[in-house]
Amino acid sequence: MKFKLWLSGLMEISNAKKKLLYDCGITAEKLFFMSQNELKDIRFFTDEDRKLVKKSAESFDIDKEWSMFLQKDINLVTIEDKEYPDKLRNINNPPYSLFYIGKLPDKNRKCVSIVGARGRSAYGCEVTRALSRALSKQGIQIISGMARGIDRDAHLGCIEAEGSTYAVLGSGADVCYPRENRFLYDKIRLSGGIISELVPGTGPQKMFFPMRNRVISGLSDIVVIVEAKNRSGSLITADFAMEQGKDVYVVPGRITDPLSYGCNRLIKQGADIIYNIDEFVSDITMTRLTECTQMDFRKNLLDKKEALVYSLLDFCPIGIGTLSQKVPYELAELFEILNSLINKGFVKESISNYYIRSL
Known part of the structure; x- marks a missing residue:
């Protein structure tokens, strides 16, 4: 070695x-x-x-x-070794070696990469974490780049669900970048692994990140883009994925939102759309569970009033005034219902009097 x-x-x-x-x-x-x-x-x-x-x-x-x-607490695997990830062997320009802390993704389990904008919206954050949690609960491994924004949310959602997540860095595996993600870096080491093709001690450089993106897509079965501007590193990852023959899914957005431009353009180019998290997860796992899942059980705990209010909410904040116009309840009763949903973990108050789904 x-x-x-x-x-x-x-x-x-x-x-x-x-x-x-x-x-x-x-x-x-x-x-x-x-x-x-x-x-x-x-x-x-x-x-x-x-x-x-x-x-x-x-x-x-x-x-x-x-x-x-x-x-050093770092492992090395090369294309000469049987432990080298099979998904990477046949891509264009596969890395000769990978340095990693923790583990490499399990070859016998599916991998989904989730990437997107660093300056993501509250909507992008909630969708990413909900998607990552849902996939992780089905045993699917989550891969991202540990960047600010969507990448960070993808890792956190997986960790919240006690799943396996892997960060591919644009620096050496022993160099945490960005520095404010140190707590996340330490959690990923325990829940999955930190991966880099760069030798230990290598600092982040702009030219390393496109290289990193091809490894993210290469390790994955499916690539999901949650928010991306017109010029975005996430679009580079999508390009690599399509070149590698991987399926690309995007979360659609409003046409007036700059963070949605890249995603909507990918849809025009033929990318698949995630319009419902449960259906997406069910489709890619290729199994439809007949038994009652934990989430189904929790939904059964909602009474009719709670179920109605919950059905009107999304991952984009909705104000109490808008909600009150859509339900046949007095404002005081509506507040009681929302507080009940918050206590049960179904809803969050993102800012004062604005509510979003948390599940």
Whole structure:
């Protein structure tokens, strides 16, 4: 494995060439000990590649570097290993290696990535967390990029449901970015894993994030975009997903909302629409539960008045004045019903006298 660590750090040799080495049966260890003449037989290497490999092998203190790596709480898997995620093997430009803290996604379980705008709306936040919770309760793994906004909400929703979530970073796996997500970073380490193709200690750079996005989509069976502006990294993830043959779903939005422009454009291009969370989850799990789920049981606890008010709410805040015009109840009684729904965990008061669903 120590030779794989060396090859992983040779960023000047592209992932495509590293995969060709693997396809040709040239392991990292074999490459490390090749002479200059043997390197000439690797026809897809340039002279510059050969010089770089030889110089690096001669100057790299392999035992010392490996010993230092072992002192870190970081794991390494490469395309040479059977533990390498199968979903990544056949994408265009697969990463040669992955550094990770915690675990890698379970190969035998579905993965859904949820990504979107950093400056998301309250609606985007609620939809994302509800969607992530619902998927997690069905045993589906959630993947995102631990960025501000929708990514953060996707991870949190999964953690709330005690599911497995994985963050793919645009920095080294041991570098928490953004820094304010440190608490989330620590939770993801325990509930799933932190993943990066960059060597430990690498700081975030703008060019690393598109690279990161192809890994997010590559690890997933389905990619969901919840809010995206016209120019958005989430759209890059969607492009990678379509190129990789993955299904892309979007949450539609109002045509006057800049955060919905990217999503609505993807719909025009043929992306699928999530118009109901329960139906989406049921469709992608390909099983329709006949037994009463915990959520079904909780809904049965609502009386007729509560059920009516709940049916009028959505993940977009609705004011008490608007609600009062839609129900045959006095204002005082309506407040009592809303307070009951809040106490049962079905509704939140997002701001004073404005209400949204929490389930």
